[in-house]
Amino acid sequence: MNGPRIVAFGDAAVLVELEQRGVVADARRARRLAAAIDGLRTRDPRLGVPVAAAASVLVPFEPRATDAAAVGALLAPLLDSDDGPDDGAAAGTERVIAVRYGGDDGPDLDAVAMECGLSVDRVIELHAATAYEVLFAGFAPGFAYLGELPAAIRVPRLATPRTRVPAGSVAIAGSMTAIYPQASPGGWRLIGRTDARLFDPAATPPALLRPGDRVRFVPA
Amino acid sequence: MRDDTPAGRPVLEVIDPGLLLAVQDGGRPGLSSQGVTRGGAADSRSLAVANSLLGNAPDAAALEATLIGPTFRALATVTVAVAGAMAGRVDRTGERVAPGTSVTLAAGQELVLEPTGDGARGYLAVPGGIDVPIVLGSRSTALGAGFGGFEGRALRQGDRIAAIGVPGTGQGTRAFIQPHAHWPGDAVPARVTATAPLRVLPGPHAKGLGPDALASLVAQTWTMSSASDRVGIRLDGATLRASATGGLASHGVVTGSVQVPPDGRPIVLLVDHQPTGGYPVVAVVITADLGRLGQLAPGAPVRFQEVTPDDAREALVRSDTAFASSLALLREGVGWDELWHGAGA
Numbered sequence: 001m002n003g004p005r006i007v008a009f010g011d012a013a014v015l016v017e018l019e020q021r022g023v024v025a026d027a028r029r030a031r032r033l034a035a036a037i038d039g040l041r042t043r044d045p046r047l048g049v050p051v052a053a054a055a056s057v058l059v060p061f062e063p064r065a066t067d068a069a070a071v072g073a074l075l076a077p078l079l080d081s082d083d084g085p086d087d088g089a090a091a092g093t094e095r096v097i098a099v100r101y102g103g104d105d106g107p108d109l110d111a112v113a114m115e116c117g118l119s120v121d122r123v124i125e126l127h128a129a130t131a132y133e134v135l136f137a138g139f140a141p142g143f144a145y146l147g148e149l150p151a152a153i154r155v156p157r158l159a160t161p162r163t164r165v166p167a168g169s170v171a172i173a174g175s176m177t178a179i180y181p182q183a184s185p186g187g188w189r190l191i192g193r194t195d196a197r198l199f200d201p202a203a204t205p206p207a208l209l210r211p212g213d214r215v216r217f218v219p220a
Numbered sequence: 221m222r223d224d225t226p227a228g229r230p231v232l233e234v235i236d237p238g239l240l241l242a243v244q245d246g247g248r249p250g251l252s253s254q255g256v257t258r259g260g261a262a263d264s265r266s267l268a269v270a271n272s273l274l275g276n277a278p279d280a281a282a283l284e285a286t287l288i289g290p291t292f293r294a295l296a297t298v299t300v301a302v303a304g305a306m307a308g309r310v311d312r313t314g315e316r317v318a319p320g321t322s323v324t325l326a327a328g329q330e331l332v333l334e335p336t337g338d339g340a341r342g343y344l345a346v347p348g349g350i351d352v353p354i355v356l357g358s359r360s361t362a363l364g365a366g367f368g369g370f371e372g373r374a375l376r377q378g379d380r381i382a383a384i385g386v387p388g389t390g391q392g393t394r395a396f397i398q399p400h401a402h403w404p405g406d407a408v409p410a411r412v413t414a415t416a417p418l419r420v421l422p423g424p425h426a427k428g429l430g431p432d433a434l435a436s437l438v439a440q441t442w443t444m445s446s447a448s449d450r451v452g453i454r455l456d457g458a459t460l461r462a463s464a465t466g467g468l469a470s471h472g473v474v475t476g477s478v479q480v481p482p483d484g485r486p487i488v489l490l491v492d493h494q495p496t497g498g499y500p501v502v503a504v505v506i507t508a509d510l511g512r513l514g515q516l517a518p519g520a521p522v523r524f525q526e527v528t529p530d531d532a533r534e535a536l537v538r539s540d541t542a543f544a545s546s547l548a549l550l551r552e553g554v555g556w557d558e559l560w561h562g563a564g565a
Contacts, residue, residue: 007424010504011532013474015424020469049250051472053496058472060249063507063536067529137255138470138496141365144255145470181255182365199255201355201367207254 004033004079008068013048013060016075023147023175026055027135031211033057036078047071052211053136054145092134092212097179097194098220099128099170105193106170108158112189115155124219126150127191132177134213142181142199144209149175161187168193170217179209194220228351228382231298234375235330238288242361243350243369246279251356252472252495259360259368262450262491262514263341265543266304266319270345272547273301273322273401274385280349281359283381285342287517289333292344294325295380299347303403305515306333306342320403339515348385363450364492404549417523418488418509420478421532424471425500429480430463433502437478437486438524446518450492452479453516459484460502470496476505476513478524488522490514508535 009015018029034052037059041047048060061071101124102109113120132146139145149172157173162185165171169180171188180186181198198208209215234241244267247260261267261284268278276282283290289306301322302308308317311330317323319342325331333342352359352370361369370379417438426434442455462480473479477489479499488505489497491514503524505513516522527535 008421008529009424009501010421010474010476011506011529011536013472015471017424017471026469049252051252051495053471054469056469056471058474060474063533064540067533069529136470136496137253139255139494141255141257141362141367184364199365201365205254206256206356211253 006072006075006079008072009058011068012063013058014068014071014075016057016059016079018055018057020055023054023135024133027052027133027145027147027211030055030057030136033078037075040074040078044074047074053138092210092214094214094216095209097170097196097215097217099192099194099217100220101127101170101192106191108189109191112153112155112172112191116153118152123153123191126153127172127177128217128219130216132215132217134209134211134215135176136211137207139178139186140181140184141201142207142209143178144198144207144211144213144215146177146209146215147175149177155189157187158189161185165190166193168195168198170194181207192217228348228384230295230380231346231383232292232300232331232381233295234377234379234381235291235293236377237375237379238285238290238333240286241290241375242284242363242373243281243352243359243375244284244361245281245349245359247360247491248356248358248362248368254356255495256356256362256365257492257495258475259362259450259492260358261343261360263304263339263343263511264514265511265539266341266343266515267345268543269320269403270301270303270343271349272550273303273320273403274299274345274347276345276347276349276385280345280384281352282343282345282350283375285333285344287335287340289335289342290344290375291330291332292381294327294329294331296327297324298383299324300331301345301401302333302342303345304342305336305339305517307336308333308344318402322401324400339512340517341515346381346383346385348383351382351384362492401550404546415521416512417525418513419506419527419531419535420476420503420524421506421527421529423478423501423503425468425480426502429500429502430461432461432463433480434526436461437502438526440523442486442522442524444516444518444520444522448490448516448518450490452490452493453488453513453522455486455488455522457485460486462500462502468498468500470498473497473501474504476507476510477501478503478505488513506532506535508532508539 034050051058165186170192173188442457445454
């Protein structure tokens with residue numbers, strides 16, 4: 001079995017790569033490790049805010065004060081706890097998002113249903129029946145990667161991304177679902193749309209959905 | 221957070237914004253869990269030069285102009301500073317304002333910035349920094365998401381720019397505003413943008429991409445594509461020979477990451493990159509060269525050179541030392557002319 005691996009990411013960051021076991025479990029372990037590193041950071045100003053992602057944690061550091069080898073040695077003791085039991089349910093807030101499925105709001109819904117060999121209603125039912133967890137953030141301000149999508153409605157991304165996806169579009173790709181907070185280019189399949197405001201720079205915190213939160217979709 | 225009404229006094233009006241003119245400072249580090257990228261000035265060293273000439277903090281908010289120079293009209297007597305790859309020209313007097321110098325404009329006078337040919341971006345600082353609201357800890361414009369900076373957008377004709385400091389008097393800013401200060405020394409980054417290769421360390425996925433990937437990155441001269449922006453610099457050339465370019469699980473990325481998408485045409489991430497990415501990273505530009513990366517212009521030849529971590533550290537120390545000694549000279553009031561003549565040139 002391979003444990004976590006620490007690799008240099010240029011002269012100002014290291015990447016801690018976790019062994020991949022499953023999307024929800026991996027993201028939880030990454031968040032737990034990032035929280036531990038963040039604790040270390042409060043006592044060690046050479047470290048930057050860690051970036052938890054699908055199955056890794058990026059740890060920026062001040063290159064004038066330390067280097068990748070020293071940061072790797074500093075982090076190594078934290079990795080021993082990686083094999084601890086999955087602590088299950090996330091501690092985040094529960095959010096309910098009202099979605100208008102299909103039609104102009106979800107232009108890919110019919111094609112998704114065809115590809116999955118399901119009726120449109122069944123795709124909506126499966127998407128809305130699942131309790132998702134915010135695994136990590138990243139694509140854009142307020143964009144949350146939610147998992148895990150039911151196996152019956154998993155489809156690949158578009159071969160050619162759209163140049164403009166409307167704000168509030170509810171989308172799926174692979175084992176994840178997400179909402180586009182702002183109009184942007186995007187390659188995920190659009191199945192619906194919400195009026196929820198996903199990102200407000202004047203709010204504290206600005207993102208509606210934060211890593212660890214639980215999300216349910218309800219047909220509007 | 222504060223209200224939206226700038227308390228500072230308007231000092232400049234935008235007559236022509238050029239291609240892209242936006243407020244930038246040191247950016248917003250540490251907000252990746254909100255999906256927010258760091259952003260900020262693409263060439264932070266030039267930002268620091270412009271600010272230092274006015275006694276501002278190095279990462280105070282200034283204007284970043286891209287490729288086509290903007291034109292301003294002074295609304296009051298104001299000392300401004302220019303740095304990076306643009307030079308100024310004052311109307312009526314015809315006075316030239318080299319990058320790395322400050323100039324005092326009289327009310328009504330116009331200042332035109334023009335590319336020097338050394339790079340893509342010029343910086344214009346005002347006393348105390350530009351007065352726009354602080355959003356999520358920064359005055360930078362997040363152009364993609366539309367927040368921060370001047371109403372969350374690039375500047376347009378007719379916009380009025382306010383300074384935090386009181387223009388012309390030095391009051392409200394630090395003491396060493398000089399009407400015609402010159403950045404002393406040769407540490408103006410735009411001077412070295414043109415031909416030197418960008419130094420890189422092997423990226424976290426260099427091994428997984430196979431031995432040819434990094435070798436073919438450094439072996440050829442790439443051309444910066446016009447389909448580049450503050451998010452990423454796309455490179456045209458022979459495709460990178462990589463043994464595997466499949467998508468990885470999304471991971472955090474840094475400015476200077478050289479990503480290899482499935483088509484084998486590398487993308488070098490710039491300051492507005494997304495916090496996470498899924499393409500393998502074959503190499504990472506060293507910190508000392510990030511300012512030069514931010515100065516690359518479309519069509520420019522781009523070369524990479526592999527270095528060691530020790531080389532990277534040494535390059536950063538050298539760059540910091542040059543900047544610090546120039547800053548010390550500026551504070552002592554030793555101007556460029558004096559150094560120049562002292563050196564017998």
